[in-house]
Amino acid sequence: MSMSPEAQHDADVAVIGLGAIGAMAAWRLAVRGHGVHGYERFGIGHDRGAFSGQTRRFSVQSQREPRLTPLALQALDLWRGLESATGRSLLHLVGGLILGPADAPALVAAHASARAAGLDHEVLDGAELKERFPQHLVRAGDAGVLDPKAGFLRPELSVVTAAQRAEELGAVVFDHTRVLGVEPGADGVVVRTETGSRRYGHVVVAPGARVRDVLPAMRTAVLPRRVVQAWYVPDDVDRYRSDVFPVFERVGDVNAYGFPVVDGATIKIGIYTTGHPVVHDTDNPPLTVGRELLHLFRDAVATYFPGLHADPVATTIGLEGYTTDGQPLLGPLPDEPRIILACGFSGAGFKFAPAIGDVVADLVTDGRTPRDVDFLAPDRPLAAWPPDALTPA
Numbered sequence: 001m002s003m004s005p006e007a008q009h010d011a012d013v014a015v016i017g018l019g020a021i022g023a024m025a026a027w028r029l030a031v032r033g034h035g036v037h038g039y040e041r042f043g044i045g046h047d048r049g050a051f052s053g054q055t056r057r058f059s060v061q062s063q064r065e066p067r068l069t070p071l072a073l074q075a076l077d078l079w080r081g082l083e084s085a086t087g088r089s090l091l092h093l094v095g096g097l098i099l100g101p102a103d104a105p106a107l108v109a110a111h112a113s114a115r116a117a118g119l120d121h122e123v124l125d126g127a128e129l130k131e132r133f134p135q136h137l138v139r140a141g142d143a144g145v146l147d148p149k150a151g152f153l154r155p156e157l158s159v160v161t162a163a164q165r166a167e168e169l170g171a172v173v174f175d176h177t178r179v180l181g182v183e184p185g186a187d188g189v190v191v192r193t194e195t196g197s198r199r200y201g202h203v204v205v206a207p208g209a210r211v212r213d214v215l216p217a218m219r220t221a222v223l224p225r226r227v228v229q230a231w232y233v234p235d236d237v238d239r240y241r242s243d244v245f246p247v248f249e250r251v252g253d254v255n256a257y258g259f260p261v262v263d264g265a266t267i268k269i270g271i272y273t274t275g276h277p278v279v280h281d282t283d284n285p286p287l288t289v290g291r292e293l294l295h296l297f298r299d300a301v302a303t304y305f306p307g308l309h310a311d312p313v314a315t316t317i318g319l320e321g322y323t324t325d326g327q328p329l330l331g332p333l334p335d336e337p338r339i340i341l342a343c344g345f346s347g348a349g350f351k352f353a354p355a356i357g358d359v360v361a362d363l364v365t366d367g368r369t370p371r372d373v374d375f376l377a378p379d380r381p382l383a384a385w386p387p388d389a390l391t392p393a
Helices: 022-032 064-086 106-117 127-131 156-166 208-214 291-304 350-366
Strands: 010-017 038-039 056-058 097-103 122-125 142-147 151-153 172-174 179-185 188-193 196-205 221-234 247-250 257-258 267-272 315-324 331-335 335-341
Touching: 010 022, 010 331, 022 038, 022 064, 022 127, 022 156, 022 196, 022 335, 022 350, 038 156, 038 257, 038 350, 056 064, 056 247, 056 335, 064 106, 064 156, 064 350, 097 106, 106 267, 122 127, 156 172, 172 331, 179 208, 179 335, 188 335, 208 221, 208 315, 208 335, 208 350, 257 291, 267 291, 291 350
Parallel strands: 010 038, 010 196, 038 172, 097 247, 196 335
Antiparallel strands: 056 151, 097 142, 122 142, 179 188, 188 196, 221 267, 221 315, 247 257, 257 267, 331 335
16 A cells, blocks of 8 residues: 555654744744754854854834734743743843934834834933933934833854754754755655755745755845854943843944843944845855954944943854845745745844744644734745845955
């Protein structure tokens, strides 16, 4: 008697990439009883992706897309659920500040998002900002929005915790295993690796900036970009502890984000001085920051954060996957519902990761989701990248 296609599957679903999104998807799928195989090219909790760097911002306000606020609220509950299930502290709601010129579009959007969703928030004028947060340069015309439901996540711990929880629920993890291809067929979807192939009912593709290495068709949809983060020594470390110095984003003439002290000695700041450079060879991304970028960082820190030693004492380099509209690709691959994309988060996916994982679990389980994510569908119209972004210089 011949076996049914389902009987020939090695597991219900494969998750390719066990970074922030993939690890959470594996956990949420395992919670629902699916047989899960997870593939990770590097180690679990590695330092080569978009999630590394000690801290990631969490906020329920949205500066870019109000439709993401419900996902952030759902993610908050799921973060707490993962903490409860594992006994680990992952999310620290120390408050979050967005500041800059009062008419800066990102600041206006954050305020509008908070009002529209009925979220607790506080609007601060320049004088109030200067009195309460003297660690920042505050100029005439600056304003801020303070969000009590903001804070920071510990990303490496979160990824490891989600992957371990998935394993506890029955998932099988193949780390240090590079996926070479994904091949749909009549009796399932084959995942081909350096050591062999396995067949699944569904495959979730969540390898971050390296999606083009798994699905060549995504080469022009998601661009890998290099992101640098840096750590600075405060003149007075007590002025940068979380009870007086919340997570922040500075918008307007400079775009920067940062965190309070979590290691007892330094604070992390990321600065957007220029567009993040495209990485054409994800096997060999540039690992040095470069003098020009360091000088730009130094000038920005000296100007906007006068209480810090302006030279960084540590830096990290990671890769993030960007789409042209800055929103992720979330949903079935066009014309292939068994392959689900969850990539291209454009530097803004970590806080949503458990909710995104739960959406993926909806799609695998039911073929649809009750969440409003149609605007993230992979087949939505996207502007093309300029040719020079796609071709190495």
